[in-house]
Amino acid sequence: MSQQFDFSQILDALQEPFPSHEVEFKPGATNREKTKALALAYVDSRPYIQRLNLVCPDWQDEYQVMMLPDRVVVLCRLTIAGVTRTGDGECLLSGGEEGDRAEPNAVTTASAQAFKRACVKFGLGAYLYALPQVWCDYDAQKRKIVNPPQLPEWALAPSERLEKSTRDAVQREAAERGLPAPEPSQPDPAEPGKGELADPGAYKMPFGKYNGSTLSEIWQSKEGQGYVRWLAGTGEKGFQPRNPTDQNAQRMARAFLSVNAAYAG
Template sequence: MERTWSKEIQEALAAPFQPEEIDFLPRTPQNGRALALPYIGARSVMQRLDAVVGPENWSFDFDVISPPAGTGTWVKGRLTVLGITKCDAGEGGDEDEPLKSAVSDALKRCAVHFGVGRYLYYLPKLWAPYDATRRRFVETPQWPAGAIERAVAVSAGGPVAVAKSTASEGGPEGGPEGTPSLAPRASATGTVPAPRCSAAGCGRSITRAQHDVSVRGFGRPLCPACQRQQARASA
């Protein structure tokens, strides 16, 4: 059966990666710590595309282009997913295989246009213990609880499903004890109210997926715009 672009496919492509798929580049080492910049490999991008749309439903090609200021190796990549094409440039740097590096960089950058790994750009700055002699982090950098969920929600930028009630309830219908239920409550007539943003003066309708991500990441249902505002305020 021929597949077509859908909201479900978009959300699946934009889903966060497993921790073991994320690597970190150390930057600005000082006083035994370094800024950890997260990134994913081209192989993880290809595996995500294969898993979500199937290997027969996406393709990638590139052209070598003139580098800015005449330095390095640059390519223009074109990633086509379910008939939709996105373009971006990739840089090879000073590696032993600059063309291969540039192609991988272009693939990853094109994939970001489809949402793959986009949330990594919205994560808060992360400093971690770093061994400058061995050029490696002493331990795997870890973001605080809820940071990934907030980044995914902010990077999506669409409407978010949210319920007004954030009353804490344990048990089958609620979250763990002391956390808000993720599902809107049924009214006395048995109907479930549409989830809405709980920010003062907002009240926008949001989707169920947005509601769940927002409650886990922010502790209450917020629309995408209010999530971005709160994320910036707490950055």
């Protein structure tokens, strides 16, 4: 582990929610008519790996595969900053109880489950288990949730929480002045995640000496860390926004520091 990291800061950064566009829902228990199902939130393994690479790039994982008559069981040992925690996963090799289906890639599926359960031991993705259970419309033929629930505010990524709080403040001000509420920005369907401030590190500065550089690039430069903290408004002499462009830049700087807590301590 690099000397610049503190284990508690790493855990704080890992525990932050994923961007909402990365959260999907699969059906759990269904009603008797198979028209409603409990929506179970999950995130693909790739965002877990991306978060680990960002926060603690020297992480390691090892797997032990055990073949049973009807299923495969996998044990994952995940090591972060010298600390090892384990998770287990399993997958059917053949149809079991009524309604069960064998997975064509059983070892891969069980390994991914074991990996994510090991991640939860470090807090990564743990919040998904605390989401409220919601009954949603269910398509039994496609085995698919029809109307996924909205995530509560506490389950949004830091940048999205900032976006929401800013939008709510603008709407309150408009209401107090008797003005129509501004139209919310809509994500571009051709670019998933765009418009949701999913990655504040990719935000490009629109002004100043770092004009055109992303926050991640600025942070890695010689004097960039102090600049990002100044832009976020930390300290008595922090950046003071004067217009919407300035305000957006400050929101993104604050989101960057929040998401990358291990780097911004």
